[in-house]
Amino acid sequence: MFVKQPYLSAIVFIFSSSFLWAQEGSLDGLEIHGNFEVYAQTYNEDSIIGAPNVPEKSGVNAFGNFIATKGAFTAGVRIEAYLPPVQGFSNNYGTQPVGAPYRFAQFAKGKFDITVGNFYEQFGNGMILRSYEERALGLDNAFDGLRIKVKPIPGLYIKGIVGNQRFYWQKSTGYVRAIDGEIAINELIESLAESKLRFTLGASFVSKYEAAGLKNFEYPENVASWAGRGQINYGGFSLLGEYVYKFNDPNSDNHYIYRPGKGVLLSATYSQKGFGINITAKSIDNMHFRANRDAQLNDLFINYLPALTRQHTYNLATTLYPYATQPAGEIGIQVDIIYKIKKGSLLGGKYGTTIQGNVAIINSLDTQQISSPSDLDSEDYLPSDPSREGYKANLWTFGDKIYYRDYNIEVDRKFSKKIKLKTSYIYFVANTDISQGTALGKNIHAHIGVLDGLFKVTRKHSIRTEIQHMWTEQDQGNWAFAMIEYGYSPHWFVTILNQYNYGNPTKALRVNYPTAQLAYINGANRVSLAYGRQRAGIFCVGGVCRPVPAANGVTVSLTSSF
Amino acid sequence: MRKFSLPILYLILLFISSCDIVDLPLEKPVIIPIDTNDTTPRNTDSLDGVDENGYPLIDTNTINNLTQKIYMEEFTGHSCTGCPTQTDLLLAMQADHEGEIIVATFHEGVFAKVELPDYPTDMTSDYGGQLHSLVESSIDAYPSALVNRKTFTEFGNKQVFQAHNEWQGPALSEVDKINPAVAMGVGAILNDAMTSVKIRVSTRAEINLTDEYKLLVLCIEDSVIAEQKDGRKSEAEYPRKIVEEYTHRHTVRDQVNTSKNVYGETIIDAAGLTAGEWVDWTINYSIPDNIVDAKHIYIVASLINTSTVEVVQVEETHVHLAK
Numbered sequence: 015m016f017v018k019q020p021y022l023s024a025i026v027f028i029f030s031s032s033f034l035w036a037q038e039g040s041l042d043g044l045e046i047h048g049n050f051e052v053y054a055q056t057y058n059e060d061s062i063i064g065a066p067n068v069p070e071k072s073g074v075n076a077f078g079n080f081i082a083t084k085g086a087f088t089a090g091v092r093i094e095a096y097l098p099p100v101q102g103f104s105n106n107y108g109t110q111p112v113g114a115p116y117r118f119a120q121f122a123k124g125k126f127d128i129t130v131g132n133f134y135e136q137f138g139n140g141m142i143l144r145s146y147e148e149r150a151l152g153l154d155n156a157f158d159g160l161r162i163k164v165k166p167i168p169g170l171y172i173k174g175i176v177g178n179q180r181f182y183w184q185k186s187t188g189y190v191r192a193i194d195g196e197i198a199i200n201e202l203i204e205s206l207a208e209s210k211l212r213f214t215l216g217a218s219f220v221s222k223y224e225a226a227g228l229k230n231f232e233y234p235e236n237v238a239s240w241a242g243r244g245q246i247n248y249g250g251f252s253l254l255g256e257y258v259y260k261f262n263d264p265n266s267d268n269h270y271i272y273r274p275g276k277g278v279l280l281s282a283t284y285s286q287k288g289f290g291i292n293i294t295a296k297s298i299d300n301m302h303f304r305a306n307r308d309a310q311l312n313d314l315f316i317n318y319l320p321a322l323t324r325q326h327t328y329n330l331a332t333t334l335y336p337y338a339t340q341p342a343g344e345i346g347i348q349v350d351i352i353y354k355i356k357k358g359s360l361l362g363g364k365y366g367t368t369i370q371g372n373v374a375i376i377n378s379l380d381t382q383q384i385s386s387p388s389d390l391d392s393e394d395y396l397p398s399d400p401s402r403e404g405y406k407a408n409l410w411t412f413g414d415k416i417y418y419r420d421y422n423i424e425v426d427r428k429f430s431k432k433i434k435l436k437t438s439y440i441y442f443v444a445n446t447d448i449s450q451g452t453a454l455g456k457n458i459h460a461h462i463g464v465l466d467g468l469f470k471v472t473r474k475h476s477i478r479t480e481i482q483h484m485w486t487e488q489d490q491g492n493w494a495f496a497m498i499e500y501g502y503s504p505h506w507f508v509t510i511l512n513q514y515n516y517g518n519p520t521k522a523l524r525v526n527y528p529t530a531q532l533a534y535i536n537g538a539n540r541v542s543l544a545y546g547r548q549r550a551g552i553f554c555v556g557g558v559c560r561p562v563p564a565a566n567g568v569t570v571s572l573t574s575s576f
Numbered sequence: 577m578r579k580f581s582l583p584i585l586y587l588i589l590l591f592i593s594s595c596d597i598v599d600l601p602l603e604k605p606v607i608i609p610i611d612t613n614d615t616t617p618r619n620t621d622s623l624d625g626v627d628e629n630g631y632p633l634i635d636t637n638t639i640n641n642l643t644q645k646i647y648m649e650e651f652t653g654h655s656c657t658g659c660p661t662q663t664d665l666l667l668a669m670q671a672d673h674e675g676e677i678i679v680a681t682f683h684e685g686v687f688a689k690v691e692l693p694d695y696p697t698d699m700t701s702d703y704g705g706q707l708h709s710l711v712e713s714s715i716d717a718y719p720s721a722l723v724n725r726k727t728f729t730e731f732g733n734k735q736v737f738q739a740h741n742e743w744q745g746p747a748l749s750e751v752d753k754i755n756p757a758v759a760m761g762v763g764a765i766l767n768d769a770m771t772s773v774k775i776r777v778s779t780r781a782e783i784n785l786t787d788e789y790k791l792l793v794l795c796i797e798d799s800v801i802a803e804q805k806d807g808r809k810s811e812a813e814y815p816r817k818i819v820e821e822y823t824h825r826h827t828v829r830d831q832v833n834t835s836k837n838v839y840g841e842t843i844i845d846a847a848g849l850t851a852g853e854w855v856d857w858t859i860n861y862s863i864p865d866n867i868v869d870a871k872h873i874y875i876v877a878s879l880i881n882t883s884t885v886e887v888v889q890v891e892e893t894h895v896h897l898a899k
Contacts, residue, residue, distance in 0.1 A: 191594060221594030231601040238595030261595050272601055388731065388745030394669075395602045398741060402601045 044084045049538075049575035051149070052076040055100050060566035062525055063547055072567075073100035075107075077149075086123040092116035101563050103152040104311075106182035115180055116156055127163035132156045135175055136318075137194040137218040141258040141277050141301070142241040144318035145179065150553065151560045153312050155305075156180045157190065169202030171195070179305045179314050186305035186314050188224035212247040222316060224307060230393050231270060231402075237263045239275070239303060239317075252283040258317075260303055264402070266310065267302035267342065269390035271404030275300040278409060279320060288354040296322050297345040297409045299379055312558055321557030322346045323374040323420050328438065328464050329513065330484045330495055333549070335444035335458055337376065337418040339557030345412055346376030365428035374420040378413035378448075382406045416457055419443035431470070438464040446489070449559075450552055460486040476501040480511075492517025507533040513549060538576070544569040626774075631858045632763025632896070634778040640891070641759035641782055644724075646677045646750045647878050647890035648743070650826075651708060652719040653687025654695050657807035657817065658739075659719045665740035666721070667825060673751055678892050680796055680876055681826040684708035687718050694818055697802040701866070703794065703831035706838045711736050723747050724887040725880065757783055757888045762877045766895040770863065770870040773895055775832065777857045777877045781849040788882040789849075791857055792840030793832035796874040796892075797867055800824040830864045832875065839880045870895070 053075045057068035074097040081090035093114050096107040118131035134156055136144040147154040159177015166172065173194045179186045199213035200206045218241045226233040243256035260275035281294040296319075303317040323337045352370045355362035384406065385399040396402065422440040429435065440462040446452045465481045482495035497511035513527040529546025550564035625633050650666060652659045663681070670677040683699035685708060690698050708715075711722065714736040721743045727735040728746045737743035761778045777791060804822035811817060835841040843855045863870050878890040 223594065232598050234596035234598050236594045236596045262598055264601070270601075272598055386731070386745050388749055389741065392744060392748050393602075394744065396741075400600060400602075 041084075044082060046080065046082045047576065048078060048080040050076070050078045050573065052570070052572040053100060054570045055565060056567035056569075057101065058566045060547065060564070062522070063527070063564040063566065064550055065547075065564040065566045068101060070098050073098055073103075075100045075103060086121055088118075088120040088122070090116075090118055099152075101565060102561065104182060107152070110183040113183055115154075115183060122163075125165045127161075129161040130159075132158050132180070133161050133175075135161060135173070135192075137173070137192065137220070138216055138241055138243045138256050139254075139279055139320055140318035141256055141279060141320070142218045142239050142303075142317055143190075143192050143194075143220050145316075146318070148555050148558065151312060151555055151558055153558065153560075154180050155313075155315055158185060159189075167202070169198045169200070171198070179316070181306070181309075181314055186224075186309075188222050188305035188307070188314075190220065190222050190305055190316055192218065192220040194218040210249055212245075214245045216243045217241065218243075220303075220316060222303075222305060224305070231264060233264065233307075234262050234272075237261060237303075250285045252281075254281045254283075255279065258301070260301060263300075263303065263307070265302060265304065265307035267304075268300055269387045269404065270393075271300070271385075271390060271402050273300050273403045273405070275303065276409050277301045277319065288356065290350075290352045292350045293347070294322060294350075295347045296320065297379065298339075298341060299343050299407050299409055300341075302341045312560065319557065321554075322348045322376060323418065323557065324348075324350070324372045324422060325556070326422075326440070328440075328462070328466075328480070328482055329497075329511075330482045330493055331422075331440050331442075331462050331464075333551035333553055333562065334484065334490075334493070335442050335446060335460055336449075336552060336554040336559065337374075337420070337444070337557065338449045338552075338554060338559040340417065340448060343379040343381065343407060344376055344417055345379050345409075346374065346417070348372070348374040363427060363429065365430075367425065367427040370424045370426070372420065372422050374418065376416075376418040378415035378417060379407045379409070380411035380413040415445065415448075416443060417445050417448050433470075434468040436464075436466040438462070438466075440464070454489065456488065458486060458488040460484055460488075474503045476503065486517075490515055490518050490523070505534055505536055507531075507535070509533070511546075515549075539574040540572070542569075542571045544571075626765065629774075630765065631774045631860075632765050632776045634761035634763055634776060636761070636778070636780070636854075639759050639761035639778070639780075641756065641780070642754060643676065644750070644753045644756035644888065645675075645890050646673075646747055647722075647724050647876075647887045648677060648679045648747060649707070649722040649725070650679060650681045650719055651684050651715060651721070652681055653683055653685055653689075654697065654699060654802065654804050654822075655689075655691065656687035656718045657805050659687070660804060660806040660822070661808060662719045662739045663825070666719075666743070669740070669744060669747065676751055677747065678876060678890050679826045680794060680828050681824070682708060682828050683824075685712070685715065685718055694805075694816065695803055698866075699800070699802060699824065699827060701828050701830055703836070703838075704828050706836070710838055724750060724890075726750075726886045755782070757781070757785060757881075758789075758879055760877060760879065760889050760891040762875055762891045762893040764873070764875040764893050764895045766870060766873070766897050768897075772863060773861045773873065773875065775859050775861055775875055777891075779843065779855045779857070779879060779889075781844075781851050781853050784848065784851050785844055786848040787844075787884075788842055788846045789844040789888070790837065790840040790880045790882055791833070791843040792878045792880055793857075793859070794828055794876045794878075795830040795832050795861070795864065795867070796876055797827050797829050797869070798825055798872045798874055800827045800868055800872070826874075829866050832859060832861050834859070839882060839885065840878075842882070843879075871897075 056072045059067040077092055077094040079092045091114050095112045097111050099107040116132045118129055118133055120129040134145045145155045145157050157175060157177040157179055161175045164172045176191045178189050196216040200209055221236055221238045223236050226235055239260040241256060241258040245254045256279045258277045262272040264270035264272055277298045279296045283292045298319055305314040305316055319339045319341055321339055326332050350372045355367040357366040382405060384403055385396050389396055390404060420442055424438040426436045442460045444458045446458055447454055462484045468478045470476045478499040480497040484493040494514045494516060499507060499509040501507050509531040511529050516524050518524045527547040527549045529544055531542055531544035533542035545568045548565040551562050552559050553562045627633055670679055682704035684704045688700055717738045720736050720738045722736060723743060723746045731746045759780045759782055764773050764775045766773050801821050802824055803818055803820050805817050806819050807817060809817045833841045843857055873895045874892050876892040878887045881888050
């Protein structure tokens with residue numbers, strides 16, 4: 015099914031490249047950079063929190079990037095190891111313990127920038143094409159092929175790519191061909207170069223080829239998609255819009271319907287000193303776009319649908335009820351406001367006070383079902399839906415079903431040179447049946463309060479505390495969280511935290527999740543050692559999520575760059 | 577600029593041609609014709625001779641213990657214009673899943689009444705009337721069908737499904753369900769005079785059963801020739817669109833159980849049954865008067881969990897002539 019990846023070729027490639035340079039007789043100007051990361055976890059069975067007995071007792075994810083640059087040439091390789099994968103990361107990584115799934119060579123000079131091998135790329139906002147790596151999610155859909163970037167004249171940027179995508183240690187069977195053009199009007203027309211009014215226009219075309227599948231349908235083996243975008247800036251104002259259209263793409267996500275996919279993203283921003291507002295609206299319909307039509311979870315996405323919710327940082331808000339973007343269909347709007355009250359004012363205090371408010375509203379699309387998913391899955395001819403459209407939807411209309419609400423406000427104030435306080439209130443309405451696949455049949459209403467304080471005892475010693483509380487009558491009930499962190503600048507940090515699900519409706523599950531951590535930082539190197547319980551939850555970055563299983567054990571983390 | 581034009585033009589043309597638009601993913605299928613003369617058994621016949629009393633013996637090594645079969649009980653009527661179309665779709669689905677779907681058809685409700693002169697044949701049955709009364713409040717239109725008598729939360733929380741578009745989903749969701757609660761074997765031997773059938777139903781628990789289970793055994797006559805209104809027919813050829821010699825499939829004629837309970841009779845009491853244990857049920861059944869041709873008789877046996885009132889297994893067999 016998949017093309018096997020001979021990782022040894024990467025090593026040979028890198029070393030042969032070095033050898034060729036050496037043959038030329040000069041290594042002057044050669045620079046090598048990179049970074050390492052190791053994340054290891056041990057596992058103890060803990061039936062109360064649902065941490066399983068893991069036969070291997072431990073998991074290790076590690077990688078190292080090595081990038082060599084000489085003049086216009088850059089070459090790199092990434093070695094990855096999963097010994098075995100840390101729980102919560104796909105077992106597909108465990109099919110090969112060590113390998114080099116990412117290697118590339120790049121030549122960039124003048125108007126050309128050519129890459130062979132692996133590369134990451136994004137067109138516009140990513141709604142039509144984005145390949146990226148998000149290590150915390152175990153996500154890497156890097157292309158493997160050829161990319162050419164050309165800048166034929168000032169202000170005109172053209173990118174063309176062809177390749178397949180990384181699928182753990184293998185590659186997609188589907189190939190992606192794509193071209194993107196962008197015109198920066200102010201660069202193109204010399205007389206507008208200094209204008210405050212700035213225009214950018216862009217257009218993309220992406221086509222995927224995948225051989226027909228095993229089902230009875232007549233498959234479109236070449237699935238195309240196009241997108242158009244534009245951006246206008248004037249002083250502190252910015253207006254951005256993108257529209258994407260995907261032709262018939264029956265796949266396992268959409269129950270093999272032939273309905274086209276559509277998406278629109280509009281964003282308006284205004285900012286001036288001490289104030290900023292951003293309003294973003296997005297609507298998506300049938301926009302799963304993957305290199306393989308039967309891929310699942312976060313695998314082999316060609317596109318990325320930007321998140322429309324705030325990326326929270328506090329523990330309870332981050333991992334209990336975050337929102338996962340629904341490529342099948344969603345419509346929403348987000349308003350984000352930041353305002354800094356002036357220093358020295360009555361409300362602003364001596365150092366000023368920053369207030370940030372954010373509202374996100376996401377609903378289902380207004381749809382009318384033509385065929386039920388089970389009818390569609392049956393592979394039968396459907397007299398009432400011969401073209402297998404599946405449903406009708408209006409891209410511009412909110413449906414009845416609430417997917418998510420996030421209302422939050424954060425106030426950040428420095429009281430003195432030694433004391434800084436941050437407080438937050440967050441209110442979620444989460445339809446976890448949609449975002450996490452639960453079967454609660456009702457929405458979760460959760461209120462979270464956070465108090466975050468930093469006290470610099472002396473120049474070297476500091477104490478940071480976090481107190482969080484979640485009130486909810488649904489699901490697991492109330493949670494409390496407390497953390498204290500002692501910092502001995504600039505190298506040492508000791509953290510003790512505990513989460514307590516004291517409001518769980520089941521008494522036996524009113525469990526504490528304590529963790530202690532010691533971290534050492536030295537320049538670009540960081541080592542940490544932690545022991546404790548990890549709560550089962552869901553972890554999201556940019557609306558893309560992965561489940562995090564419960565765990566009890568030691569965690570070791572090492573990051574280093576050079 | 578000119579030196580970039582050709583490759584860019586090439587790329588644009590390449591990409592524009594890289595899109596396939598499919599208007600009709602599946603061709604409209606031809607309805608699978610039904611061989612109305614075919615009365616060969618569709619069940620994996622498990623007969624293994626007869627005992628000293630002439631009752632069939634079940635070959636315990638060959639009975640189906642791999643899957644739970646699907647029991648579809650269809651309500652139709654001879655004056656129902658749209659029913660034949662839907663029934664054909666049901667039979668085509670049955671043919672697609674040969675041996676997995678067992679159909680019993682009840683002629684009940686407003687479209688099944690005897691009305692002279694067009695609809696003189698009474699196709700109803702006492703048992704059909706009893707079951708129809710039980711679910712009538714959920715029947716909005718005909719034909720309708722039950723699927724394993726289950727209520728499907730994922731299909732509108734319904735137990736009764738109208739027409740093929742509705743029942744197809746729940747039925748197919750039940751296909752190939754492995755690890756059945758019980759394995760069943762059914763044997764039926766017709767006597768020489770074709771007046772009675774000796775029937776044996778052998779049921780083996782595949783898991784430990786902890787509920788009460790009832791066995792429902794029905795006598796079904798296949799390929800009954802009688803009138804039927806069929807909206808697909810032309811008025812010119814079939815006045816009032818009535819086909820006088822329509823072949824009715826899987827027509828339920830009678831309940832075989834001596835107990836006339838709508839769920840049959842208890843063969844596993846509330847104490848349950850341990851995995852691997854057998855329950856044997858036999859009857860010397862007199863063929864009822866409404867049977868037109870005894871050679872077309874099928875015996876359908878289903879086991880119903882009395883707590884959930886869902887069918888947990890179903891089997892059928894065509895009657896054998898005694899050797």
